[in-house]
Amino acid sequence: MSDDHDESTLGRIETEVALLMRFGEATRRATGTAEHRVLDRAAYVILRHLADAGPQNVSALAARLNLDGSTVTRQVSALQRDGLITRTPDPSDGRGTVISPTPAGLQRMAAVQAARTRLYGDMLADWSPEDRSTLAALLGRLNQALINRNRPR
Amino acid sequence: MSDDHDESTLGRIETEVALLMRFGEATRRATGTAEHRVLDRAAYVILRHLADAGPQNVSALAARLNLDGSTVTRQVSALQRDGLITRTPDPSDGRGTVISPTPAGLQRMAAVQAARTRLYGDMLADWSPEDRSTLAALLGRLNQALINRNRPR
DNA sequence: ATAAGTACCTGTACGATACAGCTATCTGAG
DNA sequence: CTCAGATAGCTGTATCGTACAGGTACTTAT
Numbered sequence: 001m002s003d004d005h006d007e008s009t010l011g012r013i014e015t016e017v018a019l020l021m022r023f024g025e026a027t028r029r030a031t032g033t034a035e036h037r038v039l040d041r042a043a044y045v046i047l048r049h050l051a052d053a054g055p056q057n058v059s060a061l062a063a064r065l066n067l068d069g070s071t072v073t074r075q076v077s078a079l080q081r082d083g084l085i086t087r088t089p090d091p092s093d094g095r096g097t098v099i100s101p102t103p104a105g106l107q108r109m110a111a112v113q114a115a116r117t118r119l120y121g122d123m124l125a126d127w128s129p130e131d132r133s134t135l136a137a138l139l140g141r142l143n144q145a146l147i148n149r150n151r152p153r
Numbered sequence: 154m155s156d157d158h159d160e161s162t163l164g165r166i167e168t169e170v171a172l173l174m175r176f177g178e179a180t181r182r183a184t185g186t187a188e189h190r191v192l193d194r195a196a197y198v199i200l201r202h203l204a205d206a207g208p209q210n211v212s213a214l215a216a217r218l219n220l221d222g223s224t225v226t227r228q229v230s231a232l233q234r235d236g237l238i239t240r241t242p243d244p245s246d247g248r249g250t251v252i253s254p255t256p257a258g259l260q261r262m263a264a265v266q267a268a269r270t271r272l273y274g275d276m277l278a279d280w281s282p283e284d285r286s287t288l289a290a291l292l293g294r295l296n297q298a299l300i301n302r303n304r305p306r
Numbered sequence: 307a308t309a310a311g312t313a314c315c316t317g318t319a320c321g322a323t324a325c326a327g328c329t330a331t332c333t334g335a336g
Numbered sequence: 337c338t339c340a341g342a343t344a345g346c347t348g349t350a351t352c353g354t355a356c357a358g359g360t361a362c363t364t365a366t
Contacts, residue, residue: 017273018269020295021173023296065175071324073347116171120170132162139169140165142288148276248312
């Protein structure tokens with residue numbers, strides 16, 4: 001309350017994030033239903049994370065993606081059905097199952113990623129490189145802040 | 154491909170937006186379930202829009218929020234059940250129903266909005282005012298770009 | 307005055323998610 | 337070594353947000 005200007009900045013951020021989520025979801029719905037169809041939101045993040053961080057257990061994925069284990073189990077089952085990941089017993093823990101992306105999975109993920117990147121390229125066509133990288137950096141910091149807040153456990 | 158640096162910036166933006174949506178949803182789920190409970194995502198945006206743009210018809214809301222009419226109908230029913238909006242026959246169109254926020258609805262919305270804003274204030278506590286307002290501005294531009302892309306109809 | 311369009315509602319379906327409970331396995335204390 | 341408790345993953349069930357299809361009441365244009 002000391003600084004009304006900053007207060008309203010927070011309000012704007014809140015508004016814009018809410019808006020972004022609405023539009024992001026609408027976009028995902030629209031484009032997702034259209035054709036790709038096979039990579040729903042969670043499936044995409046799962047594949048991305050596997051590609052990024054390597055094969056890992058269901059629980060590791062769940063923890064990382066802030067999802068319930070059962071959710072990941074089902075997503076992973078769907079991905080396996082579609083041949084995009086494989087399950088192998090964890091050699092170091094008989095309870096565990098290691099999830100690895102298949103080449104097809106990686107390729108599918110990369111295709112979606114490329115399409116999305118292209119979309120952003122389109123939308124941000126008239127942005128300066130500085131603005132783009134500033135946005136990327138600030139979003140990164142925002143997410144970091146979110147993570148820090150949600151998981152000081 | 155002319156500029157590898159910029160290409161990767163787009164990738165980062167794509168990544169961060171995806172992450173933001175995941176965390177945003179998780180946060181909404183967590184905080185929403187906690188206590189307020191009554192303002193799910195759509196309900197919140199509906200109330201916000203009503204507060205912003207005044208009482209209006211279901212279809213106007215649906216169009217504006219990029220939602221199916223039936224979805225808005227149900228959300229509105231829930232809001233009415235909770236006493237947060239009222240339905241009145243549209244005097245100028247016997248088919249229509251005008252949705253107005255009740256004082257309680259406005260208050261609830263404002264409370265959630267304030268809570269969210271506070272949350273952002275918390276998370277961004279160590280950000281400089283410049284970074285905050287840059288983030289707000291860039292998010293605004295990003296949303297504008299999204300809107301422009303989704304609705305050149 | 308009647309056909310076409312529109313606004314809203316309802317039935318139904320689906321997808322993503324969570325929570326609770328189950329089984330198999332692991333780990334540590336005795 | 338044994339067994340109690342923790343953990344990994346799966347399955348059953350429930351909920352929520354959403355869409356599409358169809359119905360009814362009203363409006364508009366001809």
